[in-house]
Amino acid sequence: MNTDGRHIRLLIGLGVATLLLLGKLISLQLLDNSYKENASKNVTIKETIYPTRGVIYDRNRQILVGNKVAYDIMVDPKMVQASDTAAIAAVAAILQQEPDFIREKLDEFRRKGPVGGTQEVTLLRAVPAEVYMRLDEVKYNFPGFRGQVRSIREYPVNAGGNLLGYVSEVSPDYIRRHNGEYTAGDYAGMTGIEAAREKDLRGEKGYHIYLRNSRNQREGSYKDGAEDKEAVPGRDIVTTIDAPLQQYGQQLMRNKVGSVVAIEPSTGEILALVSSPGIDVDKLADIGKYWKEISANPYKPMYNRAVQASYPPGSVFKLVNGLIGLQEGVLRPETVYSCYKGYSYGEGRKLGCHSHKTSINMDESIMMSCNAYYCYVFKSILDQKKFSSVAEALDYWREMVMSFGFGKKLGSDFPAELSGSIPSSATYNSKYRRWNSTTVISLSIGQGEILATPMHLANFCATVANRGYYYIPHIIKETEGVPQDPRFSERHYTLVDTTQFPKVIPGMWKAVNAPAGMGGTAHVARVDGLEICGKTGTAQNPRGADNSVFICFAPKDNPKIAIAAYVENGGFGAAYAAPIASLMVEKYLTGTVSRKDLERSMKQSNLLYRVKRD
Amino acid sequence: MIAYLLLIVIGWVNIYAATNSGDGVSIFDFSARAGKQFVWILTALGLAGVILFLLPARLWEGICIPLYAFVALLLVLVIFVSSDIKGSHSWFSLGAVRFQPAEISKISTSLLLSFLLSQQGFKMTRRRDFLLACLVIGLPMLIIIGESETGSALVYTGFIFVLYREGLSGWWIGLIGLVIVLFISTLTLGTYWSLIILLAVLVGCDAYMHPRDFWKRLWIGAGVVLLLALLPVAYDWIKMETTWRFLLKLRPLWVLLTLVGIAVPFLLWRAWWKKDRLLGITVGAFVVGLILVFSTDYIFHRVLQEHQRKRIEVLLGMKEDLAGAGYNVNQSKIAIGSGGFSGKGFLQGTQTTYGFVPEQSTDFIFCTVGEEWGFLGCLLVIALYVFIIARLILDAERCRGHFTRIYGYCVASCIFMHLFINVGMTVGLMPVIGIPLPLLSYGGSSLWSFTILIFIFLALYRDEKKYF
Structure with a gap:
């Protein structure tokens, strides 16, 4: 076969192949600019600028949660040789770490390689400024190490640890759940106000993007800073908390299990929300370190009892039944019932009462907290002719009770609020084959199937103080740049007419202020001139000693504070709850406490031994 | 140097x-x-x-x-x-x-x-x-x-x-080129279009081999290829427009394969009858190509190693x-x-x-x-x-x-x-x-x-x- 022209054909083929390569090169190098950008992106340093978190103030603009500067120590593994023992040891010594710690971090980076274009590894997070300063002085000796400014939380007063909540670095799981909003190394509020108002507090991260040249030196901004973003600081929050009151409440509740909730009745603002035992703010600041200790504590300090613990309200609930009785016309202040150490109902059964004088009117019944009196009242509510059955009556009663906010979430701005529960006819239908008003008689004195949180009790107290309405208790007074939710300035009226409320107040006043020997259950709470009105409760606790309950407001006219104290296993209402609540009222209204002995004994008493642990 | x-x-x-x-x-x-x-x-x-x-x-x-x-x-x-x-x-x-x-x-x-x-x-x-x-x-x-x-x-x-x-012979280089093209087209465009390409190439070769009636063969061949190429387009149109659901059963690939199944024995018989060796080779090449196209997937997934x-x-x-x-x-x-x-x-x-x-x-x-x-x-x-x-x-x-x-x-x-x-x-x-x-x-x-x-x-x- 003739092969003469074939070398020409092969040369042409070579030419075509060459043109193919050159064509691709032209498209890559001359026509398409995206590769240049990609190359730049490969070598950019994205320096994150973390915003300062919003400050949390108390109602008088005292800082509850502030910020202080700390540093994340970053290291560029390309600039630090693992063999440079001296440098690693020196840096480790300054950072108070083992040299191997640094080496491990470097190894980890080398194994995983640069992920997402980052060339740096975070060596340590949130190093205090003092430590960083020492590194900073000698930093020029150790190229590759640098500090990244972070702001971390600082707590000037030990008030409201549980309430404020803690901030910690986001976990991989957290990042996944909040798609795209967080990246590793960010901080976020995990509990309390920090969590509830995370979106306002956190601010927005910014970043500067720098270019590096081939010798790892910075060479100006990427795209002249066009893609840089400044950090936006978080919004400050003013809470309704009164820091001194909160702090004082925590001191009084030390070594007791329970909670105290104080509300300003005229606004619904929560003045103090104590849950004991709680978390001290110094542990809050370094939650990671104390986490084990806190979660191992059998008294569950992370548990916010003020809104999450449901208890039977006990005798303070007599006021609710009294008010409903007044509203229904089955009770008048003058109504007199007799009590011989209790209320007997069919077949010799008896709901006991303590000894007090018999044939008492409504004021006295409140003052002395007579059980029998309210059994009669409750029975007469349920046995009204207008109801065709007890079930209907009970459901009607439940509706009245729930209009006080019981048995449902109040809708506070505080997270993790529980609803408690008020029983309905359905509750008993499933529990008993047959039941009547005597079956449910313990509801009359706030026992049995009733469950309410301390927050419910405080809100009820505020309702009475307001003579008939409440504002939803809330803890945020102002958020910088965000209008307050209008639902917190709405009055909520109960199904009991406002004219009925003044009728129960004299009894509450007498419970505290009646002269000694008259049988006032809360005499211990009396403070001259403060006109405290209150009601004690002693709620049965199946797990040991009775719970001590007390609600009160003061002064009698134009009340400034309504408070509910609930001390688990505290015994009579007057034993712990009443003293603690009244001390807090005194502290809040007068700024000082005159009853030093009472204060000391409250601060020193320890009830933890009585509390059954899981 | x-x-x-x-x-x-x-x-x-x-x-x-x-x-x-x-x-x-x-x-x-x-x-x-x-x-x-x-x-x-x-x-x-x-x-x-x-x-x-x-x-x-x-x-x-x-x-x-x-x-x-x-x-x-x-x-x-x-x-x-x-x-x-x-x-x-x-x-x-x-x-x-x-x-x-x-x-x-x-x-x-x-x-x-x-x-x-x-x-x-x-x-x-x-x-x-x-x-x-x-x-x-x-x-x-x-x-x-x-x-x-x-x-x-x-x-x-x-x-x-x-x-x-x-x-x-230069045909060998062409053949290797065709194999590579078919392999790639089967992976990217799918079996049907690979077969169309194969057909088109064979039509071109056939015409080239018969310089006397070059244009006639080219036009007829191109017509057939074009008709077949339009089949999937038509199919898509039918899918969109018609209510005759039974037409949807006529998938283009099956239609094509049926045609091939009829045409190949016929052409082979004709080649034998007329002692047309070239026609025999062309048909044979098509059948080999067909096998190649259908084995591409197998080669790709079984013969080649994972990283390849x-x-x-x-x-x-x-x-x-x-x-x-x-x-x-x-x-x-x-x-x-x-x-x-x-x-x-x-x-x-x-x-x-x-x-x-x-x-x-x-x-x-x-x-x-x-x-x-x-x-x-x-x-x-x-x-x-x-x-x-x-x-x-x-x-x-x-x-x-x-x-x-x-x-x-x-x-x-x-x-x-x-x-x-x-x-x-x-x-x-x-x-x-x-x-x-x-x-x-x-x-x-x-x-x-x-x-x-x-x-x-x-x-x-x-x-x-x-x-x-």
């Missing part, structure tokens, strides 16, 4: 740039790759001198058979004694120095092939001779595949250009895998693309310095050229290669001794295959195949073998001039 020197110096400098990470190691530091390459270059030059001035050029023709046998032995041996380097068993380790017999095998194969083809009375068209030539090429190829160095084996397919020059399949998938854009199989190529394209027209300058390449491209001093050395020297640098490097290849071809043509001429072609096709596959890979035209860029890439055995390859030709060529 000058082009050769230029290329090795460029290679050396770029190896320095590729391995430099900004810590200022000298280019002569022998513990670093650039320093080592410098040693390799000096020895390679010495070797070149020996070949040019000390060894008689006639030697090569004489020793080619024992040399070939010896290298073949080495190739087999290396499978058993070598250490595993990146999954292949192709390296001999002699202390600190490693070398790859596959590189030397290129030389021995070239020599033996030249020897065989230059024998008196060798005829490419004779089946026995052709098969012998195939055996010479195929034997080292198979052993190298056995070493899991598929990339190096691929280079041997370049010898088909030598065979072509020496009388192999992934690389092809990435190349054909079937998968975007920038973190895994596509990482190299993507970073390599970024490096080259970011070089722009004139490059970022020596040692200024960020892709290069930070080591985003793996294997940057060996297989991906072209990235460094592309990034730091830009389009101009690439142009220069490619121009140098093309110059060498063209020069080899032209010099070979000028030779009267068949051995020298054929050998020159062998060298040219080796260099061409390396150039095309390697550069093609770095710019994303070819799948990632790990073969070095001749003379530029870091590595002693590659540099040596190409030096020997080229300088044997120069020695032969010089020798030739003495006699004629």
Whole structure:
């Protein structure tokens, strides 16, 4: 076969192949600019600028949660040789770490390689400024190490640890759940106000993007800073908390299990929300370190009892039944019932009462907290002719009770609020084959199937103080740049007419202020001139000693504070709850406490031994 | 010669740039790759001198058979004694120095092939001779595949250009091209369109083979192909518009296969009846093509290894895998693309310095050229290669001794295959195949073998001039 022209054909083929390569090169190098950008992106340093978190103030603009500067120590593994023992040891010594710690971090980076274009590894997070300063002085000796400014939380007063909540670095799981909003190394509020108002507090991260040249030196901004973003600081929050009151409440509740909730009745603002035992703010600041200790504590300090613990309200609930009785016309202040150490109902059964004088009117019944009196009242509510059955009556009663906010979430701005529960006819239908008003008689004195949180009790107290309405208790007074939710300035009226409320107040006043020997259950709470009105409760606790309950407001006219104290296993209402609540009222209204002995004994008493642990 | 020197110096400098990470190691530091390459270059030059001035050029023709046998032995041996380097068993380790017999095998194969083809009375068209030539090429190829160095084996397919020059029918190159096209089109476009392409090519060939009624056959064939090509379009239209659901059962592929099933026996019968051998071949080719198309999937998923399949998938854009199989190529394209027209300058390449491209001093050395020297640098490097290849071809043509001429072609096709596959890979035209860029890439055995390859030709060529 003739092969003469074939070398020409092969040369042409070579030419075509060459043109193919050159064509691709032209498209890559001359026509398409995206590769240049990609190359730049490969070598950019994205320096994150973390915003300062919003400050949390108390109602008088005292800082509850502030910020202080700390540093994340970053290291560029390309600039630090693992063999440079001296440098690693020196840096480790300054950072108070083992040299191997640094080496491990470097190894980890080398194994995983640069992920997402980052060339740096975070060596340590949130190093205090003092430590960083020492590194900073000698930093020029150790190229590759640098500090990244972070702001971390600082707590000037030990008030409201549980309430404020803690901030910690986001976990991989957290990042996944909040798609795209967080990246590793960010901080976020995990509990309390920090969590509830995370979106306002956190601010927005910014970043500067720098270019590096081939010798790892910075060479100006990427795209002249066009893609840089400044950090936006978080919004400050003013809470309704009164820091001194909160702090004082925590001191009084030390070594007791329970909670105290104080509300300003005229606004619904929560003045103090104590849950004991709680978390001290110094542990809050370094939650990671104390986490084990806190979660191992059998008294569950992370548990916010003020809104999450449901208890039977006990005798303070007599006021609710009294008010409903007044509203229904089955009770008048003058109504007199007799009590011989209790209320007997069919077949010799008896709901006991303590000894007090018999044939008492409504004021006295409140003052002395007579059980029998309210059994009669409750029975007469349920046995009204207008109801065709007890079930209907009970459901009607439940509706009245729930209009006080019981048995449902109040809708506070505080997270993790529980609803408690008020029983309905359905509750008993499933529990008993047959039941009547005597079956449910313990509801009359706030026992049995009733469950309410301390927050419910405080809100009820505020309702009475307001003579008939409440504002939803809330803890945020102002958020910088965000209008307050209008639902917190709405009055909520109960199904009991406002004219009925003044009728129960004299009894509450007498419970505290009646002269000694008259049988006032809360005499211990009396403070001259403060006109405290209150009601004690002693709620049965199946797990040991009775719970001590007390609600009160003061002064009698134009009340400034309504408070509910609930001390688990505290015994009579007057034993712990009443003293603690009244001390807090005194502290809040007068700024000082005159009853030093009472204060000391409250601060020193320890009830933890009585509390059954899981 | 000058082009050769230029290329090795460029290679050396770029190896320095590729391995430099900004810590200022000298280019002569022998513990670093650039320093080592410098040693390799000096020895390679010495070797070149020996070949040019000390060894008689006639030697090569004489020793080619024992040399070939010896290298073949080495190739087999290396499978058993070598250490595993990146999954292949192709390296001999002699202390600190490693070398790859596959590189030397290129030389021995070239020599033996030249020897065989230059024998008196060798005829490419004779089946026995052709098969012998195939055996010479195929034997080292198979052993190298056995070493899991598929990339190096691929280079041997370049010898088909030598065979072509020496009388192999051009249809073979076309056939190989068609197989590749069908393989790719089946993977990307699907079976149906592959068959259409196959049909179209066959129609073209058929028309070409019948110059008398060329146009008639072309038009009829094109009409049929067009009609079949419209079938899926029509099918889609029917799917959208019609209420005759039963038409949907007539999938285009099934229709086509039914037609084929009727047409093939008919045409075969006709071919037999009319003693039309060409028609028989055409139909046979179609059936073979059909089998190929339907076995593509099998080959792709079963015969190819995992990493090979992934690389092809990435190349054909079937998968975007920038973190895994596509990482190299993507970073390599970024490096080259970011070089722009004139490059970022020596040692200024960020892709290069930070080591985003793996294997940057060996297989991906072209990235460094592309990034730091830009389009101009690439142009220069490619121009140098093309110059060498063209020069080899032209010099070979000028030779009267068949051995020298054929050998020159062998060298040219080796260099061409390396150039095309390697550069093609770095710019994303070819799948990632790990073969070095001749003379530029870091590595002693590659540099040596190409030096020997080229300088044997120069020695032969010089020798030739003495006699004629």
